[in-house]
Amino acid sequence: xxxYTRQSSLNNGDTITAALFNNEYxxxxxxxxxSSGHKHDGTAAEGPVxxxxxxxxxTTPLNKIQIDTTNDEIGFHIDVSGTSTEQxxxxxxxxxxxxxNDIDLGSSSLQFKDAFFDGTVTLDxxxxxxxTNITDVDTDLTSVSASDDTLASAKSxxxxxxxxxxxxxxxxxxxxxxxxxxxGGGVSGDVTLNVIGGTGIDANANxxxxxxxxxxxxxxxxxxxxxxxVDNNTxxxxxxxxxxxxxxDTDLTSVATGDTTLASAKAxxxxxxxxxxxxxxxxxxxxxxxxxxxxxxxxxxxxxxIDTATTxxxxxxxxxxxxxxxxxxxxxxxxxxxxxDEDNMSxxxxxxxxxxxxxxxxxxxxxxxxxxxxxxxxxxxxxxxxxxxxxxxxxxADVTGSSTTTFTNKTIDAxxxxxxxxxxxxxxxxxxxxxxxxxxxxxxxxxxxxxxxxSLSSNAQTQLDAKQATIDSSNRLxxxxxxxxxVDNTEFGFLDGVTSSIQTQINTANxxxxxxxxxxxAVAMAIAL
Numbered sequence: 037x038x039x040y041t042r043q044s045s046l047n048n049g050d051t052i053t054a055a056l057f058n059n060e061y062x063x064x065x066x067x068x069x070x071s072s073g074h075k076h077d078g079t080a081a082e083g084p085v086x087x088x089x090x091x092x093x094x095t096t097p098l099n100k101i102q103i104d105t106t107n108d109e110i111g112f113h114i115d116v117s118g119t120s121t122e123q124x125x126x127x128x129x130x131x132x133x134x135x136x137n138d139i140d141l142g143s144s145s146l147q148f149k150d151a152f153f154d155g156t157v158t159l160d161x162x163x164x165x166x167x168t169n170i171t172d173v174d175t176d177l178t179s180v181s182a183s184d185d186t187l188a189s190a191k192s193x194x195x196x197x198x199x200x201x202x203x204x205x206x207x208x209x210x211x212x213x214x215x216x217x218x219x220g221g222g223v224s225g226d227v228t229l230n231v232i233g234g235t236g237i238d239a240n241a242n243x244x245x246x247x248x249x250x251x252x253x254x255x256x257x258x259x260x261x262x263x264x265x266v267d268n269n270t271x272x273x274x275x276x277x278x279x280x281x282x283x284x285d286t287d288l289t290s291v292a293t294g295d296t297t298l299a300s301a302k303a304x305x306x307x308x309x310x311x312x313x314x315x316x317x318x319x320x321x322x323x324x325x326x327x328x329x330x331x332x333x334x335x336x337x338x339x340x341x342i343d344t345a346t347t348x349x350x351x352x353x354x355x356x357x358x359x360x361x362x363x364x365x366x367x368x369x370x371x372x373x374x375x376x377d378e379d380n381m382s383x384x385x386x387x388x389x390x391x392x393x394x395x396x397x398x399x400x401x402x403x404x405x406x407x408x409x410x411x412x413x414x415x416x417x418x419x420x421x422x423x424x425x426x427x428x429x430x431x432x433a434d435v436t437g438s439s440t441t442t443f444t445n446k447t448i449d450a451x452x453x454x455x456x457x458x459x460x461x462x463x464x465x466x467x468x469x470x471x472x473x474x475x476x477x478x479x480x481x482x483x484x485x486x487x488x489x490x491s492l493s494s495n496a497q498t499q500l501d502a503k504q505a506t507i508d509s510s511n512r513l514x515x516x517x518x519x520x521x522x523v524d525n526t527e528f529g530f531l532d533g534v535t536s537s538i539q540t541q542i543n544t545a546n547x548x549x550x551x552x553x554x555x556x557x558a559v560a561m562a563i564a565l
Contacts, residue, residue, distance in 0.1 A: 096120075161185075207412030208426050215422055215432035227411070229431065243396075270365045276300070 044056055067073050074082050090097025098115035110126040124133045133139040142148045162170040168184040175189045177196035188196075212229065214221040220229045233239040236250035246252060251259065264271070276284060285297040289307070299307075323338035325331050328347035331339045342349050348356070376388045379397035390398075414431060416423040422430045450457050473479075473486035489496070515528035531538075 206410050209411055209414065209424075209429055210426070211428035212411070212414065213428050213430045215430040218431065268363075270363075272365075272367065 044059070046052065046056070088097075088100060088102050090100030098113070098118070098120040100113045100120065102111045102113065104111060104125075108128065111122045112124055112126075113120045113122045115121075122134045124131060124139055160171065164170075170185055170187055172186045173189055174186045175192050177188055177192045178199075211223040212221045212227040214229055217232050218229050219232055221227060231239045231244070233244065236247055238245045238247055248255070248257065251257060279298065283298055284300050286300045286303045289310075322334040323332045323340065325340055325343075328343050329340045330343045331341045333339070344352055344354060348354060370389065370391075374388050375391070376383055376385065377391040377394050379394050379401070381390065381394070381398045413425045414423045414429040416431055421432045424430075448457060449455055473481050473483040476486075492499075515523050515525040518528075
């Protein structure tokens, strides 16, 4: 036994002392030490491997794990009504229950997390969430049951759908007629409808082209009668001969005082040279390179150079990092990694720009893959009218934008760029959309106060002024016009000289009279007696 060495041997007649027992017990304690004591791992001096783990303190445990060396398996036993019953066992590559349909894996309240299987899972039923228990896979949908306890296989679904699609009747369209704004059509075979072009627009087989009457980004064109807002556009390559006569001033000595002309380079140089000649020579002692410059000197010819590492030079090729270009103009072409010219759009990038040619090639390739089928119905979509399912079918296109359209569930942002709402009449405003009074003027008048105007028969201020004019010190209001008119002018005049509440004075007088009457009666009674 590891950690234990016998300390002494006793013979009959030997004297037994405490030290003998203490030494022996100390060795036993060392043998059962948790870290250095014996391990029962089957090696020399460690003791045999324990083949049975069970209920502590019982010679015949009911709950136990038993090693079966003969069959190379480990059995797990549980106390079932006083009997140790084997529940399942571990074999080479398998966890096997002792009795079929007896052991649950988890419970409704204590569940395992994720399950991973590499192989076939055989189930008698499958319940996902609160759905109906699935017990089978249906491979023949022609005789499928009305129950939700089966799944259909992919093959049976395809067979069923194919059979149903086969029963769909082929349409009987006899002709496709080109309507307003379209050409083409036909009565058999592949039918093509083409959109008719308008002013400046040519509708071709595969594209809609703009002719030379419409301004394009490329190409040489002469604009007549056009206004260009230079604040929001860029003019380039303006030459002297492009300026009208009188616009270019070549003699600044006699320049006009108005801002109606431009000065030529020669005139500017001549004028500046004349003005510079009048400037006295300064006493600059040193030229120092500032921000974005290098060079300079304290004597001789001083040269300043642009520091291309920190400053953009218009004549030098440089890489700009973290710069924002506002309204840039690209006159020739686009290049760089953010520009893609891929006919198959293989990069599938959300941050790159595609070329015009690659977009057209990709769209043409995709359109070419669209299968042609039997037309059973022509439905008029957005911007079209007409259509049908039989006979000659006509589609009409609104290419002029002149048709009357009713918008439903649309929101027009009157503050949005380029949006405007005009010609709104009283009949266009629904009663339920009345404007709240707080939206009028400074909003201090409420809707209730605004309704007081409802009964006015003429200008309110005129009526107030007329009423005010009829009441003054020389034309006093008659008393019978106050309240219900029951008090006349004479009675109303009795109020003159009243210094406090009339009712209070009357109540006080009544009290005094009552007291005096009582006192007088008492005096009279005393005299009588």
